[in-house]
Amino acid sequence: MRHTEQWLENIPLPVVVTNHDGVIRRYNFRFAQLFAKKADGINIQELFDQWTSYEHNIISAQLEGKPYALNCNECEDDGQASLFYVVNDGAYIQKVQQKIHELSQVNQELDAIIEDSFDVIYITDGEGNTLKVNSAIETCTGFSKENFIEKNVRTLVKDGYLKDSVTLKVLEQKQTVTILTVNNAGKERLSTGKPIFNEEGEIVRVVTNARNFSELDEVYQELRKALELNNYYKKELEKLKSKNRRDPDAIIKSADMLEIFDLGERISEVDATVLVLGETGVGKDVLAKHIHRSGRRYENGKFVKINCGAIPHDLLESELFGYEAGAFTGAKRTGKQGMFELANNGTLFLDEVGDLPLTLQVKLLRVLQEKSIQRVGGTKMIDVDVRLIAATNRNLKQMVKEGEFREDLFYRLNVIPIHIPPLRERKEDILPLVYHFLHTLNTKYLMKKEFDRGLKEFFYNYNWPGNVRELSNLVERLILMATEDVVTVKHLPAEYGQQEYSEQEYGQPIHDQKEYDLKGEYEKEMTLKEAKEIAERKVLIAAVQRYGSTYEIAHKLRTSQTTIVRKLKQYKLHANQ
Numbered sequence: 001m002r003h004t005e006q007w008l009e010n011i012p013l014p015v016v017v018t019n020h021d022g023v024i025r026r027y028n029f030r031f032a033q034l035f036a037k038k039a040d041g042i043n044i045q046e047l048f049d050q051w052t053s054y055e056h057n058i059i060s061a062q063l064e065g066k067p068y069a070l071n072c073n074e075c076e077d078d079g080q081a082s083l084f085y086v087v088n089d090g091a092y093i094q095k096v097q098q099k100i101h102e103l104s105q106v107n108q109e110l111d112a113i114i115e116d117s118f119d120v121i122y123i124t125d126g127e128g129n130t131l132k133v134n135s136a137i138e139t140c141t142g143f144s145k146e147n148f149i150e151k152n153v154r155t156l157v158k159d160g161y162l163k164d165s166v167t168l169k170v171l172e173q174k175q176t177v178t179i180l181t182v183n184n185a186g187k188e189r190l191s192t193g194k195p196i197f198n199e200e201g202e203i204v205r206v207v208t209n210a211r212n213f214s215e216l217d218e219v220y221q222e223l224r225k226a227l228e229l230n231n232y233y234k235k236e237l238e239k240l241k242s243k244n245r246r247d248p249d250a251i252i253k254s255a256d257m258l259e260i261f262d263l264g265e266r267i268s269e270v271d272a273t274v275l276v277l278g279e280t281g282v283g284k285d286v287l288a289k290h291i292h293r294s295g296r297r298y299e300n301g302k303f304v305k306i307n308c309g310a311i312p313h314d315l316l317e318s319e320l321f322g323y324e325a326g327a328f329t330g331a332k333r334t335g336k337q338g339m340f341e342l343a344n345n346g347t348l349f350l351d352e353v354g355d356l357p358l359t360l361q362v363k364l365l366r367v368l369q370e371k372s373i374q375r376v377g378g379t380k381m382i383d384v385d386v387r388l389i390a391a392t393n394r395n396l397k398q399m400v401k402e403g404e405f406r407e408d409l410f411y412r413l414n415v416i417p418i419h420i421p422p423l424r425e426r427k428e429d430i431l432p433l434v435y436h437f438l439h440t441l442n443t444k445y446l447m448k449k450e451f452d453r454g455l456k457e458f459f460y461n462y463n464w465p466g467n468v469r470e471l472s473n474l475v476e477r478l479i480l481m482a483t484e485d486v487v488t489v490k491h492l493p494a495e496y497g498q499q500e501y502s503e504q505e506y507g508q509p510i511h512d513q514k515e516y517d518l519k520g521e522y523e524k525e526m527t528l529k530e531a532k533e534i535a536e537r538k539v540l541i542a543a544v545q546r547y548g549s550t551y552e553i554a555h556k557l558r559t560s561q562t563t564i565v566r567k568l569k570q571y572k573l574h575a576n577q
């Protein structure tokens, strides 16, 4: 055995010598044992099933599923430049390889995360040399990312790429630093740099995060817009829902009324007091109910109505606020809830609020301010959550001037004033109302009555002092009184006249009931008392037709309700209510 072979055999690992191209020249016994075939003259790579070269002359190879790690060094063999391979078990190398692979994947993921960040992420070593930076630096500084990679922050500041460097401050102060910077474009950025120390307490990395406030603000604005849109859709949905709740019997066709009812929907969710103004019978009640139905109070509480003009003054307080047991003679033993309590979480509709006596006006004001009531004869305060809608056909401002209505209460009620115009000022509503009542009443009375064109014209042209209430009453009267199926002007009750009225005359209905036919009366010879009676009767007939209650007539005619009741009896007249 030659000296070299002997030397190879002495090595306790498989070894092989190849020429520079990898062709095997000689090997030891341990190497020979690895292969079934003879290795002489074969290229070493062909002996293995897999062959991968790495840096530092390391080769990872595989043979029949077993991993090997080969270490390659240059040597001289018989005076020829050769390669000397030592073959090791590759299991360890394979593990290291696996780890390297895993680490490089993690590294890639980390790079992707850093790159995708909305904030600038900037990492340097302990000297301030840039190791990593993401593309957000470009929008932040206006310079491309390549200008930063591997550069030292001191150079970057000197060359004007960075205005202010939080990394430098961290390196100087050896602690976390936060600064607010403004870039060339005037955008504000909050930068926080954090040092990472090694075991010796030296800084090995500085990781900086910079957040663009202006962009954040833009994102916030976008979010706000999206939320607003969301809210808008929610409200529209609510509106649609509340539209479904609309009273199908409320006929709203004119532009004025559509706007008023729309406003009613819009204010349905706020609790401000609404003051509904308008002549008698225009639909103040209908609007109040509509406001209640459109909002959440419809689901949570009741709509309670109290007509301040129809209830005797001495009963009104206990009706409104309730009473405790034994509060007065005739009071229930259990006591009684008032309208405020009944309307808790709902809506209280105070109709004819102008008829509220001054003493109760003070109490109402207190309830509105304190949101709690005290029952008559009671001592404890009861909390109430009530939305108040008040209505009147009286001129409250004038009443305030004349000392009949408290100014403070007026302002408290008048938070959202809504005036409903009389029917004569919204004629587009007249015929739809006529058709509506005609249809409803035909169904109710199992009839098939129709109005002819002349009658419809009358309806359209008449000035309706009693507004919708008067219109609906007249439709009902006509349906019930007319014997024919087609109802015409000749069926109109006497007080509406049957002669050919001009449009102007419709506006001033003539009351030619036989009993009260006043035409030409004044031409007769008569006493002053008789003339006064005729005039009084005439005024009363008109008032009865126009106004709903004796209280209202009394108010309009500036006299007491008892006088009105007496006079109506005297002239054999009846009020509508």
Ligand SMILES: Nc1ncnc2c1ncn2[C@@H]1O[C@H](COP(=O)(O)OP(=O)(O)OP(=O)(O)O)[C@@H](O)[C@H]1O
Residues within 6 Å of the ligand: 249, 250, 251, 252, 278, 279, 280, 281, 282, 283, 284, 285, 286, 287, 351, 391, 392, 393, 433, 468, 469, 472, 548
């Ligand atoms: N738009 C409408 N559609 C259908 N019916 C209506 C409409 N407006 C009013 N009415 C009817 O007319 C009548 C009078 O309406 P409402 O009681 O709401 O009037 P008001 O203004 O409150 O009257 P008052 O001042 O006398 O209390 C009621 O029967 C009501 O149902």
